[in-house]
Amino acid sequence: MKKKVLSLLLVTACVLSMTACGSKKEADTSDSGDSAKKETLIMATNAEFPPYEFHEGDEVVGIDADIAAAVAEELGMELKIEDMAFDSIITAVNSGKADIGAAGMTVTEDRLENVDFTDTYATATQVIIVKEDSAITGPDDLAGKKIGVQLGTTGDLYADDIEDAEVERYNKGFEAVQAVQQGKIDAVVIDGEPAKEFVKDAEGLKILDEAFTEEEYAIAVKKGNDELKENINKALATLKDSGKLDEIVAKYISADGE
Amino acid sequence: MLQTFQDKFYQNFIEDNRWKYIAEGLGITLEVTFFAVIIGIVIGFLVAIVRSTYDKTGKLKILNVICKIYLTVIRGTPVVVQLLIIYFVIFASTDVDKVIVAIMAFGLNSGAYVSEIFRSGIMSIDNGQFEAGRSLGFNYVQTMIYIIMPQAFKNVLPALGNEFIVLLKETSVSGYIALQDLTKGGDIIRSRTYDALFPLLAVAFIYLIMVMIFTKLVNMLERRLRSSDH
Numbered sequence: 001m002k003k004k005v006l007s008l009l010l011v012t013a014c015v016l017s018m019t020a021c022g023s024k025k026e027a028d029t030s031d032s033g034d035s036a037k038k039e040t041l042i043m044a045t046n047a048e049f050p051p052y053e054f055h056e057g058d059e060v061v062g063i064d065a066d067i068a069a070a071v072a073e074e075l076g077m078e079l080k081i082e083d084m085a086f087d088s089i090i091t092a093v094n095s096g097k098a099d100i101g102a103a104g105m106t107v108t109e110d111r112l113e114n115v116d117f118t119d120t121y122a123t124a125t126q127v128i129i130v131k132e133d134s135a136i137t138g139p140d141d142l143a144g145k146k147i148g149v150q151l152g153t154t155g156d157l158y159a160d161d162i163e164d165a166e167v168e169r170y171n172k173g174f175e176a177v178q179a180v181q182q183g184k185i186d187a188v189v190i191d192g193e194p195a196k197e198f199v200k201d202a203e204g205l206k207i208l209d210e211a212f213t214e215e216e217y218a219i220a221v222k223k224g225n226d227e228l229k230e231n232i233n234k235a236l237a238t239l240k241d242s243g244k245l246d247e248i249v250a251k252y253i254s255a256d257g258e
Numbered sequence: 259m260l261q262t263f264q265d266k267f268y269q270n271f272i273e274d275n276r277w278k279y280i281a282e283g284l285g286i287t288l289e290v291t292f293f294a295v296i297i298g299i300v301i302g303f304l305v306a307i308v309r310s311t312y313d314k315t316g317k318l319k320i321l322n323v324i325c326k327i328y329l330t331v332i333r334g335t336p337v338v339v340q341l342l343i344i345y346f347v348i349f350a351s352t353d354v355d356k357v358i359v360a361i362m363a364f365g366l367n368s369g370a371y372v373s374e375i376f377r378s379g380i381m382s383i384d385n386g387q388f389e390a391g392r393s394l395g396f397n398y399v400q401t402m403i404y405i406i407m408p409q410a411f412k413n414v415l416p417a418l419g420n421e422f423i424v425l426l427k428e429t430s431v432s433g434y435i436a437l438q439d440l441t442k443g444g445d446i447i448r449s450r451t452y453d454a455l456f457p458l459l460a461v462a463f464i465y466l467i468m469v470m471i472f473t474k475l476v477n478m479l480e481r482r483l484r485s486s487d488h
Contacts (some may be wrong), residue, residue, distance in 0.1 A: 087449035094452060095295060112451040148436070150450030168436040175436070178346060184353045 044098035046086040051252035052104040074235035077095030101220035120216035145186040148176030155189035270456040283443025297365025302372025332370035379410035419476035
């Protein structure tokens with residue numbers, strides 16, 4: 001019996017010391033994150049969102065990746081990109097696992113409750129993708145339809161509000177596009193630029209002319225980390241003035257809007 | 259502290275009726291698991307019969323080869339990949355209910371494992387039992403039904419229960435085909451509230467409870483069957 005009690009105490013002590021270590025480590029990283037003088041800037045993104053971020057070879061490239069790299073350069077830091085599910089990005093930024101979240105992310109009220117956003121660096125639209133022979137011609141026709149979205153995106157949030165619509169939430173945007181192509185769903189609501197990329201590669205699909213909504217992309221930083229936010233805003237302003245920002249966008253999006 | 263706890267709880271489960279994602283997801287998970295288990299048992303039973311008949315008598319050669327291929331393919335590939343193949347490749351051009359896709363994928367997958375469990379049970383029964391049955395005038399099928407199977411079933415029950423626990427938890431990958439099961443329900447809440455703690459813990463807790471109830475049921479059945487030992 002005594003032995004049992006002793007071993008139990010030992011186990012408790014072990015566990016306690018482990019958790020103590022764990023929390024200390026966490027505190028350390030968040031400290032260095034706040035100071036913004038750390039060597040690496042960790043960016044959380046979902047690299048299945050061309051042209052904003054996508055895999056090319058073993059690297060993640062795209063507008064967000066290039067802008068973040070330019071910002072990191074302005075700040076004298078080195079950029080490290082972490083690829084994850086879109087709905088995990090804010091949690092990652094929130095918990096200090098990443099310093100910034102840049103993933104074509106629109107500023108919404110719900111998101112603002114959990115993270116801070118920098119100034120916007122791009123405007124975007126939510127568009128509707130349908131089959132070429134579809135009877136759907138605009139957002140009003142979506143009521144009661146089967147709509148595919150990527151989980152956690154603004155398209156998901158909007159689709160939620162559509163009357164009687166059945167929303168299917170895919171983990172990846174292209175999977176939703178594939179589903180509409182195979183006739184499993186009626187339409188996809190997704191960001192405009194990725195939509196162009198997806199439709200370009202997929203046969204028999206079109207993007208409706210009438211956009212769903214207009215919105216603005218920004219970079220997410222941990223709530224209360226004003227120093228990093230200000231630094232990024234300054235860097236973004238510099239990039240805007242020098243024309244570098246437009247240069248990056250033009251590199252990935254052709255100017256004629258096609 | 260308590261206040262933030264309450265706020266978080268409200269935000270994750272009460273606001274916008276978010277608990278419905280969990281409740282509806284639980285329904286889907288149970289539905290998929292229930293039917294997948296039935297399909298798994300049927301397929302597993304048939305495959306095990308074919309395989310052990312071949313082992314014992316050398317008959318059903320071609321069926322045995324087919325069963326072996328099925329086992330190799332299903333056990334050799336991850337269930338997520340099988341699920342995606344069934345949804346995006348096999349049913350490529352049709353709109354099929356995703357619940358049915360999931361039931362098929364998990365049922366087919368489980369069948370492969372269940373068949374090996376059944377087979378190990380059949381093979382575990384001493385050959386003397388088989389010979390005794392035959393010498394008493396039972397034919398092969400009768401010996402199987404009246405002598406071998408009842409004993410084999412009792413032997414494999416723990417392993418079988420284990421397989422169904424694994425199956426129940428494996429259905430958590432249904433979200434890959436945008437099926438809103440329990441895990442996906444938690445993910446949707448997470449994507450709305452950006453809180454990892456509550457949705458994940460709630461989902462984990464519900465799986466845990468389900469597995470505990472199921473384990474209890476299997477144990478009861480085991481005890482019941484064991485009472486005939488005396």
